[in-house]
Amino acid sequence: MVRQLIKTQFDNATIKRNYRINIADGAMFSFAMALVSQQTVIPVFIKSIGGSSIAIGMIPVIWTIGFNFPQILIANYASNQHYKKPLLLITGIFQRLFWFVLAIASFYLVDAIPVGFSVTIVFILLALAAIGGGLNFPGWFDLISKITPTNLRGRLFAWRVAIGALLGFAGGYTVKYVLDKMLFPYNYSMLFIIAFFVTMISYSLLFFLKEDTPNKPANKLGYKEYLKLIPVIIKKNKNFRNFLIADVTMIMAFTSFAFFTVDAINKFSLPDSIAGEFTMIMMVSMVFGSLIFGHLADLYGHKNNLLYMSLFTIAACFIALIAVNVYFYYLVFVFAALATAMIQVSRITLVAEMCNDEERAIYAAITNIVTVPFILTGILAGWLAYHFEYNSVFIICMFIGAFAAYWYKYKVIEPRNIKELPLL
Secondary structure (H helix, E strand, O other): OHHHHHOOOOOOHHHHHHHHHHHHHHHHHHHHHHHOOOOOHHHHHHHHOOOOHHHHHHHHHHHHHHHHHHHHHHHHHHHOOOOOHHHHHHHHHHHHHHHHHHHHHHHHOOOOOOHHHHHHHHHHHHHHHHHHHHHHHHHHHHHHHHHOOHHHHHHHHHHHHHHHHHHHHHHHHHHHHHHHHOOOOHHHHHHHHHHHHHHHHHHHHHOOOOOOOOOOOOOOOOHHHHHHHHHHHHHHOHHHHHHHHHHHHHHHHHHHHHHHHHHHHHHHOOOOOHHHHHHHHHHHHHHHHHHHHHHHHHHHOOHHHHHHHHHHHHHHHHHHHHOOOHHHHHHHHHHHHHHHHHHHHHHHHHHHOOOOHHHHHHHHHHHHHHOHHHHOHHHHHHHHHHHHOHHHHHHHHHHHHHHHHHHHHHOOOOHHHOOOOOOO
16 A cells, blocks of 8 residues: 555646645645644634633634635636636735734734734634635635546645645644743744745745646626525535535534643643644644545545544544543544544545536535534534533534434445436
């Protein structure tokens, strides 16, 4: 298997070139996101500026709404572009800019104004960064799917995650060092500014992608017609509908991830810099998880990876409940990392196989927009954590994850086993 992971066959030089550039872009972007991890760094930052458990629970809510909602506004436009790369370059800069603004705000504002204003400013800037990502995503996803053959996509995303995780291990060490050696809030400002510059390196790589042939645009629709198409797709494509049910269920289970670091800090009286160690553990775990399961997905399909994702989430929540020391708690981040790797390797990649080429952007947008109401459970999770401690959240998320595992196993069909995709 190791030899097959390393040796990849390419149909031509352009596919090979794009494959390598995409890996480098994804690796650098993953490295940057390790420095500002939503599972480890951002929750501790919110706690450090005085945010409550409810505020911590708002982190995935704000990010997911900000990232997912704009996609439905731009997916129709993205679908009708003959060439996807120009749109990718325009929207990509906005995706990265707000990390720089957050660095400036952290340096000058968060320690100088009341807690409520500080948390609000941070959330607004996180939301803007997420919105930038949401505007970028449909065009990026459509381009990557267009220039990467189906039998290479699993390994592409696996290598993006794996190399990014290796770099992220260094990022975790950077987080630990910066949080230990620099005073608050300048330590977090430094992390944000480093993350910004690394994302700009990833952005520069996008200019070298080659998109040789124009797309055949999807049927041009007015905005109202486009919105009316969404329920038609969900109703007609039963397998996609079943996937969405499992997907939104897992979105609710993932709310537990925002609380793992803060829970460990509270339970075992740990310093904030422990977030760096947890990040390093997650990165190492993602290397092995993404490479192994990415290759398996190319061979057997992506559905099984999403089943494993739900099982890994259950395991993370269970260990968080029973861990008696921080060393045992490390396993929480191992399983959380494996679940995260499965999302990055297989979630949207599976969706790309459930539709035709011209429909990729709208299917991706539907997948993400449908999750928006369900991510609001993060607010409820924060309320539960505030009133009944974090264990209550972990117990509920275990049962939610179990339902998702059942649905992936028995309701979702691997698209490669379906002879014909539904046509609109």
